[in-house]
Amino acid sequence: MSELRFDPLKKIWCVIASERSRRPEDFLVKRIPESHGNLSVCPFCKGNESRSGQEIFSLKDTDGSWLTRVVPNRYPAFRIEGDLKRTAHGMYDCVTAIGAHEVVIETPKHHVNPGTYTDKILKSVFITFRERVNDLKKDMRFRYIMPFKNYGMLAGANIEHPHSQIIALPVTPDIVKTKLRSALEHFQMKERCIFCDMLTQEKEENSRIVYENQDFVAFCPFASSLPFETLIFPKRHSHCFSKTDDSQMSSLADMVREVFSRLYKCLENPPLNMVVHTSPPVVKRPSQPGYWQSIEQDFHWHIEITPRLSGIAGFESGTGFHINPVSPEDAAQFLKGAV
C-alpha cells in the first residue's frame, strides 16, 4: 500500500504511491491530446453509472435525476481501509496512506468546461463538497480535508468529463500548517483575522479586485506566485467552508462562474486548478501532537484558483518561490475588463 514519507530536510511530507504505476516507462513524457472521447464508454456520463464504482453520494434534481455524483477515485492515493500506522525507517518517518480520495462528477453533461459552467452546476458542486466534507470530518483519523479541481492536462486532469476531487489526509500538510500558524500569530498579536485585514486592504486599494458580489470578493493576491492566480474570500468572517448555507452557495456559484468565465475569455480556456481551503476538522483530542485546530476567529476559509500557464523550472524547485511574469495589478485589470 502507498505511504506518506517525511523529508527531514524540507520538513514536508510526500506520498509514495508506487502501486499507481506499472512500470517506470509509463512516465515517459507524452501528452495525450484532448479527445472528445467515445461518450458511450465515459464512466462519468449519464447512463454509464455502473462503470464508475460504488456511489458514495449523489445530489438530486427536483425530477429525481442526478446533478452530481461522488464515487471513489479508481487510483486512490489514500484509502479509507486499514490501520493508521506511524513508523520509523532508520532516520526517516512513514505513515500509512490512510485517508479518502473521492471523485466528484460535477454534471451528467460531458461537454462543459469552466468557461461554460452555469450557476446551477457550480452550486451543486459546492453543496456536494460541503456534504462530503461534513461527512469525512466524522472520521477522527483525518487531519485535513480538501476539495480541489484539476482542469486540463497541464493542470493534472486526465479525464475529460467535468469532475473534481476530495481528499482526506492523515497529516496536516506543512503549507496548511504555515497558513494556520500565520493566521493564529496575527490573531494572537492583534485580535484580528489576517484574512479580514487583507480584504480590508484590497478593498481600500481596489487595484487587484477582479469581481465582488454580495457575499464574496475575488482578487489577485499581492504576492501572486503565478500569473492570474485568483483568491476568493467570503466577506463575512467564517473559518469553516462546510458551514456555508444554501443562500451563500448561490452567491459562491455566481462568483466562481464569473472568475472561471473571465479566465476562459482572457486566457483561451486555460488549464487550471481550484483548491478550497477550510480549517482542519475540530478534533476532540487537542493535546495530541500533530493536530492543528483553528478557532472561529483565527482562520477564514477561502478558494485559490490558479491557471497553469507554465511549468516548474529549476529556480522554482530550488528556491520554492516562483518568478511571476504578470503583476497581480495587471492581471486583475485584465480579468476585470473581460465581460
Place this chain on the structure above:
Amino acid sequence: MSELRFDPLKKIWCVIASERSRRPEDFLVKRIPESHGNLSVCPFCKGNESRSGQEIFSLKDTDGSWLTRVVPNRYPAFRIEGDLKRTAHGMYDCVTAIGAHEVVIETPKHHVNPGTYTDKILKSVFITFRERVNDLKKDMRFRYIMPFKNYGMLAGANIEHPHSQIIALPVTPDIVKTKLRSALEHFQMKERCIFCDMLTQEKEENSRIVYENQDFVAFCPFASSLPFETLIFPKRHSHCFSKTDDSQMSSLADMVREVFSRLYKCLENPPLNMVVHTSPPVVKRPSQPGYWQSIEQDFHWHIEITPRLSGIAGFESGTGFHINPVSPEDAAQFLKGAV
C-alpha cells in the same frame, strides 16, 4: 523594476517581474516545438559571441578557444544595479529585486544534450559555477547564490543551446532556510551532519543508490517528491560547493554524466532540472536579521536532479506535497540497471 513580495500566509517570497511580459496574451498556453534552429542566429553558438551581451566570464581551453561563457540573462529577474530597498505596502512587504541573473553557455556546440555530455563539458560547467559563485559571494547584498539548469521546455528552458543559469538573491528562500534549520537542529542535538547521516543510511540500505564513484554518491531520496528525483552528495563532508577542487570536479563530472545518461536512456531524453545547493555566503554581520549562516559542520552541499515528467495539480498546489507514482527504490533500480 521587478519586486520580491512576501506572502504573509505562506511565508514565502515571490518575484513580481512584470517587465518580462508585454501583454497578458503572451501567456496563453502554447508550446513551441523543439526546433533545430538556425544556428547562424543562435546567440550562444561559436562565432555569434557579439549577440549574447557583455561577457562576464569565460573558461578557456588550452588552445585559447572558449569552453564556457557567462553572459547576463537577457530577461533578468534580478538586477545587480540599484538600491536594495525593503518597504512596507500596507500589511505586505516588498524588497527590490536586486541580485544577479547570469546565463552559463555550457559549450560552443549547439547539438549536445544531457544524455550526450562529455566529462570535459561537465567539468568546465562546474568549474564555471564555482568561479562565478566565488565572485558573486563578494557582494554583501546577496543572501543566496544558486547555480541551476533547466533542460527542455517542460522544465522551463526556452533556448535550445546547452546552457544553465546562476542566480543571486537578496533574501534567503524559505525552502533553503528550512533545510539550513533542519541541518542546524540535527547538528545541535547530535553533533553530526544530517546529510552525512543520510549518506550512511543510504549506503547501509543500498536500495536507493544509483551510482557511486570515488568522491560522490547519487541516490533517489527516501521521500522523493517526484519520480526519478536524484540527489548527489559529496562523500567528504563540506558545506561549500565553491571550495571543491579541480580533482573533485573531475569526479563530479563523471558522476553527473552517469546520472544524466541514465535518465536519458531510461526516460527517453526527459526534460529536467538540476540545482546546486550550497551554504549561503558567509556574512560579516551575523547579528543582522534575515541572514542565515552555516558553519562547516552543519551543512553539506549537494545537487538535486529532477526529471519533469508531470505538472503541478490541485493536490500539490493545495498541500505543498506531491503524489509520486514511482517509489525511489524502483527508480533507483531502474537507473542503476541502465548502463
